[in-house]
Amino acid sequence: MDWSFPPEAEAFRAEFRAWLVEHLTPELLALPMVVGCAPGSPELAALRAWNRELADARYAAISWPEEYGGRGATVIEQLVFTEEMHRSGAPGTVNVIGLSNIAPAIMQYGTEDQKRRFLPRMLRGDDIWCQGFSEPDAGSDLASLSTSAVRDGDHFVVNGQKTWNTLGNLAGWCELLVRTDRDAPKHKGISCLLVDMSLPGVEVRPLTTITGEPEFSELFFTDVRVPVDALLGPEHEGWRVAMTTLSYERAGVASLHLGLRAKIGGLLAEAKRTPARSGGGRTAAQDPVLRQELARLYLQGELLKLVADRAISDAIHGRATGPEGSIAKLVWSETSQHLGEVAADVLGPAADAGPWGRDRVYSRSTTIAGGTTQVNKNILAQRVLGLPRR
Numbered sequence: 394m395d396w397s398f399p400p401e402a403e404a405f406r407a408e409f410r411a412w413l414v415e416h417l418t419p420e421l422l423a424l425p426m427v428v429g430c431a432p433g434s435p436e437l438a439a440l441r442a443w444n445r446e447l448a449d450a451r452y453a454a455i456s457w458p459e460e461y462g463g464r465g466a467t468v469i470e471q472l473v474f475t476e477e478m479h480r481s482g483a484p485g486t487v488n489v490i491g492l493s494n495i496a497p498a499i500m501q502y503g504t505e506d507q508k509r510r511f512l513p514r515m516l517r518g519d520d521i522w523c524q525g526f527s528e529p530d531a532g533s534d535l536a537s538l539s540t541s542a543v544r545d546g547d548h549f550v551v552n553g554q555k556t557w558n559t560l561g562n563l564a565g566w567c568e569l570l571v572r573t574d575r576d577a578p579k580h581k582g583i584s585c586l587l588v589d590m591s592l593p594g595v596e597v598r599p600l601t602t603i604t605g606e607p608e609f610s611e612l613f614f615t616d617v618r619v620p621v622d623a624l625l626g627p628e629h630e631g632w633r634v635a636m637t638t639l640s641y642e643r644a645g646v647a648s649l650h651l652g653l654r655a656k657i658g659g660l661l662a663e664a665k666r667t668p669a670r671s672g673g674g675r676t677a678a679q680d681p682v683l684r685q686e687l688a689r690l691y692l693q694g695e696l697l698k699l700v701a702d703r704a705i706s707d708a709i710h711g712r713a714t715g716p717e718g719s720i721a722k723l724v725w726s727e728t729s730q731h732l733g734e735v736a737a738d739v740l741g742p743a744a745d746a747g748p749w750g751r752d753r754v755y756s757r758s759t760t761i762a763g764g765t766t767q768v769n770k771n772i773l774a775q776r777v778l779g780l781p782r783r
């Protein structure tokens with residue numbers, strides 16, 4: 394098989410690589426991820442400034458159509474872009490969820506006014522967006538959501554609670570799923586609103602995760618008056634909008650292997666220079682048990698890349714995406730957790746702190762976020778293996 398990219402893609406790589414060399418500074422490389430930033434912090438301001446540089450050069454969302462500030466990039470160009478971002482260690486944009494998940498839904502269902510109003514500010518990182526879907530009693534079974542929006546003249550009056558809201562503490566806007574018809578079947582009476590988080594009655598309570606980062610928030614809505622022009626897509630048809638948003642979230646798994654394989658490579662290098670805790674003057678990589686685990690990790694990373702390549706091949710040839718999203722999500726999340734365990738065996742207590750310690754505890758969330766392991770296995774059981782629903 395020939396995995397080389399076409400010359401146009403390599404030309405794009407050279408152009409983007411040169412741009413990165415010119416613009417990336419040591420200060421930028423040292424910045425934390427946006428989820429680790431406090432509101433109003435200098436780190437967040439620096440990430441926003443970097444985001445604007447990317448947007449001005451039309452590198453903030455290259456897959457977006459040109460009319461919205463993207464490059465209408467091909468699948469291969471997107472792959473090249475992601476590879477170069479990983480290779481250089483450049484920070485990403487601040488709108489992690491907005492650009493990849495919410496914007497495509499606005500492009501598909503939004504009015505011209507909504508597109509003009511929201512997309513440019515989202516692209517430049519002027520407005521950070523969050524996704525208000527999950528509730529205390531509606532996670533995997535999202536259609537059970539109960540946050541309500543009742544029409545009152547030219548407003549909806551919103552009441553309810555959302556949870557696990559990534560970036561909720563930094564967000565100025567929220568793509569909010571609400572129930573607008575209590576009598577309809579549960580998938581039918583849902584609407585999607587684009588909500589200004591500064592409206593009276595919106596309360597954000599940050600939750601600190603086990604990594605010590607304020608990644609999530611709980612959102613409380615008490616008699617929040619949201620103008621009707623905030624409706625995204627038709628009233629009561631928010632489920633379709635939500636599925637569009639989630640399909641983009643799942644599509645992102647095609648590039649997950651890049652970060653994970655880099656970390657596996659890093660652990661292999663560490664194992665070759667770290668003395669084995671079993672003694673005998675060996676390195677960890679020479680330990681007979683550990684080397685099996687390291688080899689297994691390496692293979693899991695390579696397997697993930699092959700799954701991603703299959704998804705990319707489908708996209709290039711215009712075929713509908715198959716079950717690769719669920720398979721990649723499963724392999725990535727379980728390998729992330731396995732990596733943390735092997736890192737602890739290789740590095741000992743040193744793996745409890747710093748980036749290895751952070752990744753190890755953070756990886757617990759990977760089998761939950763974006764569809765749990767059990768839900769993904771159900772999808773594969775039904776759609777690939779043809780097993781009955783129960």
Ligand SMILES: Cc1cc2nc3c(=O)[nH]c(=O)nc-3n(C[C@H](O)[C@H](O)[C@H](O)COP(=O)(O)OP(=O)(O)OC[C@H]3O[C@@H](n4cnc5c(N)ncnc54)[C@H](O)[C@@H]3O)c2cc1C
Pocket residue numbers: 523524525526527528529531532533534556557558559560758759761762763764765766767768771
């Ligand atoms: C890092 C992270 C970021 C997140 N960001 C956001 C965000 O920005 N916005 C947002 O709205 N939500 C967000 N979430 C929430 C996420 O979407 C939910 O956690 C997820 O959908 C699971 O829902 P739940 O937590 O309510 O668990 P539940 O759905 O209650 O599941 C509990 C357990 O039951 C199992 N289970 C449930 N249904 C089935 C079934 N049918 N068959 C077999 N087992 C089943 C699950 O696998 C799980 O083990 C985030 C979560 C995480 C971890």
